[in-house]
Amino acid sequence: MQKNEKSLNILQLTLSFENGGRKEAIRNLAAGMQGAGHKVFLGCVSHLGADEIDLTVFEDTIVFDRQKLFDFAAAKKLALFCASHNIDLIHTHDAGSLFFSSLAKFSFNKTPPQIMTFHRSLNFETASFKNKLRNMFSLIVSEGVITVSNARGRDFIASNLIKPKRLQLINLSADINRFSFDLDARNRIRDGFAIKPTDIVCGAMGHFGLEKGIDVVIKGFADLQQRLGEEGKSVHLMILGKGNEQDTSRLEKLISDFKVEGVIFAGFHPDPESYFSAFDIFLHSPREENGATVLFEAMATGLPIVGSLIGGVPEAIVENETGLLVDSDTPKQLADAAHKIIVNNELRGAMGLEGFKRCYLNFTREHYFNRHVDFYREVLK
Structure with missing residues (x-):
């Protein structure tokens, strides 16, 4: 973080924090930001799916326990969490979480800007017209999409009905200290x-x-x-x-x-x-x-x-x-x-x-x- 730059409060929002490549990507991001003086929070839309040891890189963790697609009570809980923790930006990691964040923004107008990282494989989240409509609503109230490869960036644009306001390529990474030869x-x-x-x-x-x-x-x-x-x-x-x-x-x-x-x-x-x-x-x-x-x-x-x-x-x-x-x-x-x-x-x-x-x-x-x-x-x- 450069001198005179404000530290950020970022909410990483995902359906759950279960094991897999997405979990590693979020952990790497949170650990790096924490080390640079930013505050990173973890929000899980449906359930946690992780042990306490996995959560040490986060300032705080919350499960919203969404029960249905249009769960306004859970969406209000998200809006209140963002307000009470001074969240600057919501970073979602799947289309379901993006829709949940969009629902809170559309319904309560109290949530900060939101973006999404497109982690999924080809067409996984755009397989039906219903998915495309859901994504269209989410993209209208979102500020941008991150893709982890150029190939998936092209797929995302081709598979959705509208283009995101911003499309940014950020490749995945490895913790080279953790994965050094031993x-x-x-x-x-x-x-x-x-x-x-x-x-x-x-x-x-x-x-x-x-x-x-x-x-x-x-x-x-x-x-x-x-x-x-x-x-x-x-x-x-x-x-x-x-x-x-x-x-x-x-x-x-x-x-x-x-x-x-x-x-x-x-x-x-x-x-x-x-x-x-x-x-x-x-x-x-x-x-x-x-x-x-x-x-x-x-x-x-x-x-x-x-x-x-x-x-x-x-x-x-x-x-x-x-x-x-x-x-x-x-x-x-x-x-x-x-x-x-x-x-x-x-x-x-x-x-x-x-x-x-x-x-x-x-x-x-x-x-x-x-x-x-x-x-x-x-x-x-």
């Missing part, structure tokens, strides 16, 4: 799964639904192991994440059908950075993707990445410098790219280093919150 963590995690120091570990992370493409990664890994032959026994796939019973069973059946060895379901962990240090390469093959915080976290750890040509993924990865790009939902291409990196130690190291440099120079938490504060001040002029 040799002790690498050895601890590998020892826990009986993985030799010289073995190669391919890492992947995401929920088990079709959207994140964990099934594509498993199929690609099966192809990779087959072409490596006997050497494939020293290559492992470690998957961080979880899914419902149906999705988990689908992936387990896939492993059985393809007779894949060396696949480790490591589960969901609040400290994925420890596991990232155990990886040698990161595989990310979603069918839909907005911006993917996980890619910047992988780069911060110094991992080369194989990613899909979908959504904001190509904007994070520099082809042949920080990783390789393949068509979405193509296990063979994924295996080709992973094989090229795995068998070449020099290439693997060079890509990992370039990825770290790219993250350090462009996608740190400091870059992320400074770009937001600049946009907040532009809106508040």
Whole structure:
């Protein structure tokens, strides 16, 4: 914060604060702003979905407990909270929260300016005409929209009936201190799964639904192991994440059908950075993707990445410098790219280093919150 600039009181508003990339993005933003002397509050429209330890970066937290779309009592609660806490701006993180904030503004005219970050994958929040009408109402009383990739910015404009007053690109980020390579963590995690120091570990992370493409990664890994032959026994796939019973069973059946060895379901962990240090390469093959915080976290750890040509993924990865790009939902291409990196130690190291440099120079938490504060001040002029 520059001299003579007023500190800001910002309400981060989301449906809930459950685990996922959006939660990490909001936490990174709040932590950076808090460190710079601003006050950041968390508001959850329906429920909290988080533990107390997740809330330390916020000045205060409130759940509005909305029961229906037009819940005027909950909307009034939002208006009163903004007034009592001198909120300068409401930053919403989904179309539902934006509508809730818009309802408060339209009904009580006591809420400050509002903006939204478009986190969702393609067409998730504009699938029906009803969604488009809801968004149109919200955008009329809003001051701007942030997108986390150019691809999703174009999608947002194409999918809605009106254009926002302002459209700002702010890429996602990683906490480079948290995700720095940790040799002790690498050895601890590998020892826990009986993985030799010289073995190669391919890492992947995401929920088990079709959207994140964990099934594509498993199929690609099966192809990779087959072409490596006997050497494939020293290559492992470690998957961080979880899914419902149906999705988990689908992936387990896939492993059985393809007779894949060396696949480790490591589960969901609040400290994925420890596991990232155990990886040698990161595989990310979603069918839909907005911006993917996980890619910047992988780069911060110094991992080369194989990613899909979908959504904001190509904007994070520099082809042949920080990783390789393949068509979405193509296990063979994924295996080709992973094989090229795995068998070449020099290439693997060079890509990992370039990825770290790219993250350090462009996608740190400091870059992320400074770009937001600049946009907040532009809106508040």
